[in-house]
Amino acid sequence: MPINVIVGTNAERRPITYIGGKKIPIKSGRSSITKYHNPALPHNINANILPKISIIVPANGISFAISRKSQTIDIIIFIAFPTLKTLFKFNISLINRFYMLNLMGLGLSDEKGLTLEGLETLKKSDKVYIELYTSKWFGSIENLEKMTGKKIMQLKRPDLEENLEKILKEAKNQTISILIFGDPLVATTHTALLIEAKKLGIKTRVIHNASIYSAAGETGLHLYKFGATVTIPFLEKMNNQFPKSVSKIIRDNKGRDLHTLCLLDLISEKEKYMTPSEGMEVLLKSDDITQEDEIVIFGRAGSEEPLIAYGKIKNLIDKDFGNPPFVLIILGKLHFTEKEYLEYHRAD
Numbered sequence: 536m537p538i539n540v541i542v543g544t545n546a547e548r549r550p551i552t553y554i555g556g557k558k559i560p561i562k563s564g565r566s567s568i569t570k571y572h573n574p575a576l577p578h579n580i581n582a583n584i585l586p587k588i589s590i591i592v593p594a595n596g597i598s599f600a601i602s603r604k605s606q607t608i609d610i611i612i613f614i615a616f617p618t619l620k621t622l623f624k625f626n627i628s629l630i631n632r633f634y635m636l637n638l639m640g641l642g643l644s645d646e647k648g649l650t651l652e653g654l655e656t657l658k659k660s661d662k663v664y665i666e667l668y669t670s671k672w673f674g675s676i677e678n679l680e681k682m683t684g685k686k687i688m689q690l691k692r693p694d695l696e697e698n699l700e701k702i703l704k705e706a707k708n709q710t711i712s713i714l715i716f717g718d719p720l721v722a723t724t725h726t727a728l729l730i731e732a733k734k735l736g737i738k739t740r741v742i743h744n745a746s747i748y749s750a751a752g753e754t755g756l757h758l759y760k761f762g763a764t765v766t767i768p769f770l771e772k773m774n775n776q777f778p779k780s781v782s783k784i785i786r787d788n789k790g791r792d793l794h795t796l797c798l799l800d801l802i803s804e805k806e807k808y809m810t811p812s813e814g815m816e817v818l819l820k821s822d823d824i825t826q827e828d829e830i831v832i833f834g835r836a837g838s839e840e841p842l843i844a845y846g847k848i849k850n851l852i853d854k855d856f857g858n859p860p861f862v863l864i865i866l867g868k869l870h871f872t873e874k875e876y877l878e879y880h881r882a883d
């Protein structure tokens with residue numbers, strides 16, 4: 536009796552895309568395949584190329600066909616279309632093995648900053664989203680769409696912070712990739728998404744990329760001499776009060792001769808990115824920073840025109856350093872190699 540089947544192999548991990556494959560007659564526990572059509576493969580494969588089916592084991596609507604092909608044993612999974620619903624009811628973890636929620640770093644520059652692994656994964660994804668509210672990205676969504684052949688939908692902050700359900704629901708039966716500036720989990724809140732996915736048994740993967748945290752090494756400062764990071768907020772968001780928690784971190788880091796990486800606030804919906812001057816003005820409201828302190832301004836890391844400027848706050852605060860994004864680095868005790876390198880970037 537002919538039945539509709541979904542045909543896929545374990546290796547391809549995407550059986551659902553094969554709904555609508557050719558009808559295959561299955562006779563009382565044995566199958567004869569005359570023509571095997573698999574849309575994921577370039578050709579229709581004739582029965583004489585395809586290995587002969589030797590056993591069929593029907594189980595919960597899934598038929599496993601174990602086949603012999605030269606010296607190897609292939610396992611082809613046949614899922615009877617009418618029993619697909621049952622399969623979902625059984626909530627078989629098999630499905631989770633096929634689909635994936637990928638959090639993928641965009642890197643620091645433009646679409647060319649994507650890793651090859653990222654690109655391959657995007658091409659295989661069913662849906663691709665991008666979030667651009669955690670930093671300023673130099674790339675173009677249109678170019679990314681051309682590179683990947685996928686429509687790329689932009690997410691807003693509430694999509695990932697308050698209304699996660701929609702994406703999680705999709706990730707149950709599709710491979711979803713979300714592109715995130717820099718490295719997806721550096722200075723973002725996206726672990727919340729991973730936690731919720733894990734609760735639902737959705738398989739997740741993180742595809743890393745360059746981050747402002749690693750790029751900071753370009754300033755010549757030793758990364759193992761950095762203490763905790765802070766974000767310098769727009770003071771209007773903080774009732775014009777310099778946050779005590781930020782003061783404490785800067786003080787603690789200084790006390791231990793460590794550098795402090797200061798990320799600068801942004802309001803992406805308004806395309807508002809804190810400039811180095813604004814950042815320094817805010818820092819001067821803290822009791823722990825004076826005009827005499829030396830600082831490093833690091834901007835547009837990963838772009839073709841990065842900026843490193845070193846000097847006393849009083850000599851840098853009125854300068855215009857061009858396009859964002861920027862970080863400020865409050866210096867701890869400098870190693871002589873750090874000092875030597877920074878002298879090449881003295882801007883005061």
Ligand SMILES: C[S@@+](CC[C@H](N)C(=O)[O-])C[C@H]1O[C@@H](n2cnc3c(N)ncnc32)[C@H](O)[C@@H]1O
Pocket residue numbers: 643669670671716717718719720721722723745746747748797798799800801833834835836837838860861862
């Ligand atoms: C919320 S963090 C996100 C970090 C990102 N996930 C990463 O891995 O780099 C964004 C802040 O990092 C800093 N930043 C990000 N990219 C930068 C770049 N290319 N150059 C300088 N600063 C950058 C800015 O201060 C920006 O406001």
